[in-house]
Amino acid sequence: MEHQNNEKLSGGDALVRSLIIEGIDTVFGLPGIQLDSMFNALHDSGNAISVLNSRHEQGVAYMAFGYSQSTGKVGAYAVVPGPGILNTTAALSTAYACNTRVLAITGQIPSTSINKGFGMLHEIPEQLEVMKGLTKHSARINHPTEVPQKISEAFRQLRSGRPRPVGLEIPMDIMWKKSEVTLGSRTSGCPAPLPDPELVEKAAKILGESQQPMIFVGGGAYEACQEIKTLAETLQAPVISYQNGRGILDERHYLAHTNTAGAILWKNCDAAISIGCRMQAERMSWGMDDALKIIHVDIDPTEINRIMKPDVGLVSDAAFTTRKIIDALNKYNLKRTSREEEMLNLKAQAQRLMEEKAGPQMAWLRAIRDVLPDNGLFVDEFTQVGYVSRVGFPVYKPRSMITPGYQGTLGYGYATALGVKVAHPDKPVVSVNGDGGFMYTMPEIATAVHHNINLVAIVFSDGAYGNVLRMQRELHDGKIIASQFTNPDFVKLTESFGALGLRAKTPNELRIALEQGFSANRPTIIEVPVKAFPEPFELLRPTATRGTKG
Secondary structure (H helix, E strand, O other), rough: OOOOOEEEEEEEHHHHHHHHHHOOOEEEEEHHHHHHHHHHHHOOOOOOOOOEEEOOHHHHHHHHHHHHHHOOOOOOEEEEHHHHHHOOOOHHHHHHOOOOEEEEEEEEHHHHHHHOOOOOOOOOHHHHHHHHHOOEEEEOOOOOOHHHHHHHHHHHHHOOOOOOOEEEEEHHHHHHHHEEEOOOOOOOOOOOOOOOOOHHHHHHHHHHOOOEEEEEHHHHHHHHHHHHHHHHHHOOOEEOOOHHHOOOOOOOOOOEHHHHHHHHHHOOOOEEEEEEOOOOHHHHHHHHOOOOOOEEOOOOOOEEEEOOOOOOOEEEOOOHHHHHHHHHHHHOOOOOOOHHHHHHHHHHHHHHHHHHHHHHHHHHHHHHHHHHOOOOOEEEEOHHHHHHHHHHOOOOOOOOOOOOOHHHHOHHHHHHHHHHHOOOOOOOOEEEEEOOOOOOOHHHHHHHHHHHOOOOEEEEEEOOOOHHHHHHHHHOOOOOOOOOOOOHHHHHHHHHHEEEEEEEOOOHHHHHHHHHHHOOOOEEEEEEEOOOOOHHHHHHHHOOOOOOOO
């Protein structure tokens, strides 16, 4: 780390100056006494860092998650200790699940009182240990002179290897303390390990000689889009994505498919390569046998053997490794003819299945896709239309469909979508919510109005946690309990905040309302009253189509 001249700075000043050096231009945060020095420094930084507050700590954390997940950049948030940081833990766990670069900054009680049990304001035992359980790396800043090094290490972690959130805490007395501080320069990440050439050759041979290869992609392949497209076309191999892998290959391409089609192909697959993807559902639910060879490419060495040992495990960068496999394929690849007609027929088969199993949800998704431009972003929720969107909503670009991944964080969507819109002010962003999840962060309508965040959000309203209610009816002999609730009039509620409230009762009315919301240049909520939807999970979690590997 290069050094600049020493300056006498408070811990808060050093923290903000270091964030600016690292390229942070936006902080989502809520001030409080333990953070006063930092927020004073943010104020004095002028336009170097934009500060956006919210109505609840979970709001700023989800906004940082959405900002990062939709850009690949670091999303930073700052909150007070104790209940403040605890209110953000669902967002941190979501960022951890989705491999997202989120920097969580929290204050702390005075350094001389930490873990003493004095009952200081916002004191909790072992706060740092709580953060460590939800991050890739967390540390305490014990003196202003430590700020540049601790910030640099945090960003080295954020920019190296598997991206996951990191956390920093700084006691309030250290925030105010002044000292001679040597500021550093922007931190670079560590280079990815190079793939083993012999294993690359082995992977190329397996793929080149395979008759029915498949490619599975996840969030770890976001920076390998062109390489994956080339590999897919070279092998004429379908590219299967789900949730965070969507759009890595434009889904208008004949080789791009979701799980619904992937499960159909799985039974005849003889070689599958997983690039930046766990392949958890496929290997644990779809069935395995000795005829199927698995190649796993991942930047994280602990992932390679986590679910089961692959035939070839390559620990390296997704784009670089995929290029090396493509280069080695020349000597092994079979002569392949285009599978375009076959793959388009498969797309049509999958579409028919989705319409058959989840027709009402698909009708709403078509309405959204018809209006959302190619460069628009879609933020799902844990709601019926959101579930089906994982396989039924066409995605054209990477990072343009935001999901909570395996964490399944009900209520994350609206606040996350605000962060997505902050990151993409000139692109349309649509947030899809159920009434249950929406009410978790509904007060952030005030945040949208206050900061003029012109997000368009849809609220599908049925007065229930629909999935739970259906299970209680169908699986538990109609023992309905705690799954229904009373809603406000969402249009009037929205208008009371000063936002645009609309209502749509049919998919065509939703098209009209979306067009109105996108053109209004105002925060917009569209209420969509609905009845119970058909159960969609057969589409999302296909059952085994082949035997168990011995």
